Amino acid sequence: MSSEFFNSIASKWQLEWERNKIFEANVDYSKPKYLITVPFPYTNSPMHVGHGRTYITADIYARYLRMKGYNVLFPFAFQFTGTPILAIAESIKRGDSDMIEFFKNVYGIEESKVKELGDPYNLAEYFKNEMMDTAKRIGMSIDWRRSFTTMDPRFEKFVQWQLKKLREMGYLVSEEGVIGYCPNDNFPVGMHDTRGDIEPEITTMHLILFEGDENSYNFMVATSRPELIFGVVALMINPAANYVIVEYKGKNFVISEKAYRKLSFQKEMKLVKPISPSDVINFKAINPVTRRKIDIIFSKYVDPSLGTGVVMNYPAHDPFHYLALIEANKNLDVISVVKTEGLGEIPAEEVIVQTKDPAELKDFVDSIYKAEYYRGVMNETIVSLVPDFLRQFVKENIANKRVQDARKNVVELLKSLDAYDAIYEIINGPIYCRCGAEIVVKKVENQFFITYDNPRWKSLTLKALSNIDFIPNEIKKEIEKVIFDLKKEAVGRSRGLGVKIPWDESQIVESLSDSTLYTVLYTIIHKLNFIPNDEILDFIFLGKGNVNDLEKKYGVDLRSLRDEFLYWYPVDQRHSGRDLVQNHIPFYIYNHIAILGNDFLPKRIVINGFVRVSGRKMSKSLRNIYPLFKAIREFGVDPVRVSLTSSVDISQDLDFNENIVKTYAEQLKRVFDLIDSLISLKSSTEEVRIADRWLSSKFKDLISIVNKSVESLDFRNAINIMLYEMYNILKDYFDMVEIPNAKVIGKIVSAWIRALAPFTPHIAEELWHKISNTFVCLEKYPSADEFDYYPDAVFEMHYINNIIEEVKELEDIVKKKAEKIIIYINENNKLRELVKKAIFSIEKGISMREFIVESAEDIKVSEKIYAIVSKLDPSIRNYLANNDIKEEDILVRNMSYLLKKIGVQEIVIYNAEDPTVPDIKSKKSQAIPLSPSIVLL
Numbered sequence: 001m002s003s004e005f006f007n008s009i010a011s012k013w014q015l016e017w018e019r020n021k022i023f024e025a026n027v028d029y030s031k032p033k034y035l036i037t038v039p040f041p042y043t044n045s046p047m048h049v050g051h052g053r054t055y056i057t058a059d060i061y062a063r064y065l066r067m068k069g070y071n072v073l074f075p076f077a078f079q080f081t082g083t084p085i086l087a088i089a090e091s092i093k094r095g096d097s098d099m100i101e102f103f104k105n106v107y108g109i110e111e112s113k114v115k116e117l118g119d120p121y122n123l124a125e126y127f128k129n130e131m132m133d134t135a136k137r138i139g140m141s142i143d144w145r146r147s148f149t150t151m152d153p154r155f156e157k158f159v160q161w162q163l164k165k166l167r168e169m170g171y172l173v174s175e176e177g178v179i180g181y182c183p184n185d186n187f188p189v190g191m192h193d194t195r196g197d198i199e200p201e202i203t204t205m206h207l208i209l210f211e212g213d214e215n216s217y218n219f220m221v222a223t224s225r226p227e228l229i230f231g232v233v234a235l236m237i238n239p240a241a242n243y244v245i246v247e248y249k250g251k252n253f254v255i256s257e258k259a260y261r262k263l264s265f266q267k268e269m270k271l272v273k274p275i276s277p278s279d280v281i282n283f284k285a286i287n288p289v290t291r292r293k294i295d296i297i298f299s300k301y302v303d304p305s306l307g308t309g310v311v312m313n314y315p316a317h318d319p320f321h322y323l324a325l326i327e328a329n330k331n332l333d334v335i336s337v338v339k340t341e342g343l344g345e346i347p348a349e350e351v352i353v354q355t356k357d358p359a360e361l362k363d364f365v366d367s368i369y370k371a372e373y374y375r376g377v378m379n380e381t382i383v384s385l386v387p388d389f390l391r392q393f394v395k396e397n398i399a400n401k402r403v404q405d406a407r408k409n410v411v412e413l414l415k416s417l418d419a420y421d422a423i424y425e426i427i428n429g430p431i432y433c434r435c436g437a438e439i440v441v442k443k444v445e446n447q448f449f450i451t452y453d454n455p456r457w458k459s460l461t462l463k464a465l466s467n468i469d470f471i472p473n474e475i476k477k478e479i480e481k482v483i484f485d486l487k488k489e490a491v492g493r494s495r496g497l498g499v500k501i502p503w504d505e506s507q508i509v510e511s512l513s514d515s516t517l518y519t520v521l522y523t524i525i526h527k528l529n530f531i532p533n534d535e536i537l538d539f540i541f542l543g544k545g546n547v548n549d550l551e552k553k554y555g556v557d558l559r560s561l562r563d564e565f566l567y568w569y570p571v572d573q574r575h576s577g578r579d580l581v582q583n584h585i586p587f588y589i590y591n592h593i594a595i596l597g598n599d600f601l602p603k604r605i606v607i608n609g610f611v612r613v614s615g616r617k618m619s620k621s622l623r624n625i626y627p628l629f630k631a632i633r634e635f636g637v638d639p640v641r642v643s644l645t646s647s648v649d650i651s652q653d654l655d656f657n658e659n660i661v662k663t664y665a666e667q668l669k670r671v672f673d674l675i676d677s678l679i680s681l682k683s684s685t686e687e688v689r690i691a692d693r694w695l696s697s698k699f700k701d702l703i704s705i706v707n708k709s710v711e712s713l714d715f716r717n718a719i720n721i722m723l724y725e726m727y728n729i730l731k732d733y734f735d736m737v738e739i740p741n742a743k744v745i746g747k748i749v750s751a752w753i754r755a756l757a758p759f760t761p762h763i764a765e766e767l768w769h770k771i772s773n774t775f776v777c778l779e780k781y782p783s784a785d786e787f788d789y790y791p792d793a794v795f796e797m798h799y800i801n802n803i804i805e806e807v808k809e810l811e812d813i814v815k816k817k818a819e820k821i822i823i824y825i826n827e828n829n830k831l832r833e834l835v836k837k838a839i840f841s842i843e844k845g846i847s848m849r850e851f852i853v854e855s856a857e858d859i860k861v862s863e864k865i866y867a868i869v870s871k872l873d874p875s876i877r878n879y880l881a882n883n884d885i886k887e888e889d890i891l892v893r894n895m896s897y898l899l900k901k902i903g904v905q906e907i908v909i910y911n912a913e914d915p916t917v918p919d920i921k922s923k924k925s926q927a928i929p930l931s932p933s934i935v936l937l
Ligand SMILES: [Zn+2]
Pocket: 182, 183, 184, 185, 433, 434, 435, 436, 437
């Protein structure tokens, strides 16, 4: 199937839509409004299939609602802000050959042009144009008059106004805190500044300070298990790592060089000198609680970048520690500190007996930790390990206590011994900045934060969730959890394009903070032909101030701007990809609550799953970004639209691959050709036959299901019906009749094209113009009311199709094509009454057992009749209850269809009640009303 067929049709209608301003939405109080938005993209790549899924899903819904009579606004803008743009531009400027090749080969950009993209603004501008072009080419029904970028001075004024509001409310503060930080860029990093878009998660770790003996230095050790200090028999360092002596709080400590680099951003540490690991192991340290001298040993399992690069060895409770003692050839005491039901006295030893494989040991470390933390109790024997002056405290506060409770008392003990401190650590590290440097934790004095941890704001936001409809519904729980865990978000960055922080122009508002309320701008920006100030924005968005005074003062029409905002806002539906659940979506809700309040919250948030390409996650580093322009070129616009939105359920991850999109392209072309042939029928009839009535009834059902499916964003079901079920039903219809009924076909053509229009707007427009000179995208979405329903016809075709299916099943069983068919029918009056009784019983909710008892007929026959009737559609049951049907007539009437569908020369109908007909293969007696018995010959 050539993409050219779809693409030439597409560009023709895209031009027409644009020329006729079809998607420009204006205030119209006579219609219900619907504002549908998607996150604006970072303009650092071409629009790709991942964008495509979210954007086209929104577009389909926008087009659907337009046809449902809504005044739909679907706007679009572009984000130039921050490191996502900057990092790419810089790598081009640096001459990163991988990136340049990627731009040339995958994005198809000429080398001379690529060089210009080393400037972030050029890069952003280039891809803005590419994205706008692609959005048009994929058929998005956008009102482009309302488009803007985050470099627009009107946007800047708006975001500055927003930040000042947050600050006035106390939601934006300057304070000391810890942040993820790039030591190369010297600035805070959030999720969108990191490679792979990972949000640094910062936690505190306990730091235990060990004195050295008389000839030694001191040691500092980070740990998550301070309570095990009683069982620490050695300290471990990595023989292959670099170690240094640092001065901290007036004392000299041994730590790894990597740890020093990292910790110097959060602690006042001074580098004294490097020291070799083989020197370090000659030292001894003193366990601060037991006061015992302990050895320093080598262990290759010590990660020098984690904690301080020095690790406590508590061999009873960590199999790696136990293994380290064996490998270091040290025969030291193994002291059990915690006893836990279900674990032995020395849990690590039991593990080591089973395995010494590091990969397996890791799992054991985790499970021992969990078991001991949740169920463990501190051993009483630890009392005897500490010097006299500590015994009373340990006995009363630590021994025999649950680990959970003992831990904080151990920390108290260590503090009183001057042996305790804490460090911050990134727990999901290592994380790399887009510039390539590893992220560290930095303590900062005056950083601007948005306080997403403010308890009042947080609870308002959590409450607000109940006013928002989430699709899929399960995502709400996840967002709730994210909000619950949200911490402060640092606002400022020093580098990249974007809005300046109004009270500190050296800083740029980072990209997750300037995108949290901006959708209000869509409502007014096409009329905002000046740069607004705070007073004007207060009026437009908050209704503050006297409009007459303001209009006189500034000489602008503010009333119509306020009206636009009040007409369009809130957002009725926001579509987003899965990745933004972690930050953008919660921030979006928080900011709406804070500044506009509950009345302007988005009404519905729709989250779609990820897009994979041929089974793999899409990323720049994997070099498998699939640009939409390429997909369109290869497969055609409408097939790409269908594949990206309707091949799986909305919450599932979607795999974009050649086979799927080609299959859709082929079927779309078949549907196109079929509808096209229906439009130009050579002969037709006015006669209304069973087949015509059946066809009309079927379309009534299907159009009703399509409406419900699109409404609930079950696009997969809607597309299956429109591309396959409707198609197959028409094929069957043409097997039944030689000459079609003009009226029914006319209705079907019209409804089918309109039903397809939101999904495949281009081929729908092309077909529609063969029957009308209006635009299908402005027509009414088809409704089931357009079709009549005929239960007699539905029953008849149901009866006939059951026979056809049964023959096929029988042929499959005997693995042989039949040459001739015998059908025994049973039209016994008593049994036909039993059918009516069964219908009556089912309507009354009488069970099969009760029915069998009441019917006083042969149990098998009653059971079978009840089962058959219960499977029928209620409308058919109703029809059968009130009409006497003749099965023989039905079969005779549809004989040519049966012969064609079954593919036999002869079908013989026998009345099972007739004693003169032969009983072939003992099937005669098996026939009952509605369920003939069939013999293949
Ligand atoms: Zn960096």
